[in-house]
Amino acid sequence: MTTPDSGPPAPDALPAVGPDARDDEYSATVLASHWVQRPDPGSVPTVLADPASAPGDATVLRFGPGVTAALARRPCPTPPTLVTPPAPRRRPQRHALPVLVLVAAVLFLFWREPTASATGVREVSVTAARETLGCDTTAGIVGVVRTDGRPGTLSYRWVRSDGTSSDVRHTTVARGQRQVRLELLWSFEGPGRHAAVAELRLLTPERRSAEIRFLYACP
Secondary structure (H helix, E strand, O other), X not given: OOOOOOOOOOOOOOOOOOOOOOOOOOOOEEEOHHHOOOOOOOOOOOOOOOOOOOOOOOEEEOOOOOOOHHHHOOXXXXXXXXXXXXXXXXXXXXXXXXXXXHHHHHHHHHHHHHHHOOOOEEEEXXXXXXXXXXXXOEEEEEEEEEEOOOOEEEEEEEEEOOOOEOOXXXXXXXXXXXXXXXXXXXXXXXXXXXXXEEEEEEEEOOOEEEEEEEEEEEO
């Protein structure tokens, strides 16, 4: 009587592997040798035997390339040092000289502007109220400066024939003002006879002068 083949016998129960089968950190997969699928010739997985596993046909398979201790201890490569080339020399700009010349010309024009716009003097004259003065009299003398109407400042002084003179005085000429009056009071006292001369000396914006003669007579 022939007994039909009932197939391969059931595999025995696998024993617990390692110190604790429920340990979460334990990641080994243990299979019986007849349940292990052999890899293809083209792909060779890493197969390491675990000395802690039970003896017999049990085999430990670890999947994945992993990181070896030698690679873990290998220092990171140092990037190469970049050498910065020296900055090129700056060539002198060709336009520097024309710019300097232009700036100098502008400054010169600004410096010349006050002189160019100064008051222009047309005429200077001096008159007196009387040609002959009596005893203990004050002579009223008036100097007149005629201008071209441009604004500016006049500097002047009075010089008398008795050897005295006034301080330098200044007067402002407004725009459009074409005549400036400059007055002098000269007093005489006591008996005597004196031929007096009063001179107006204009100092700026240009040098000019004018004078008047009169007589002081006191018997």
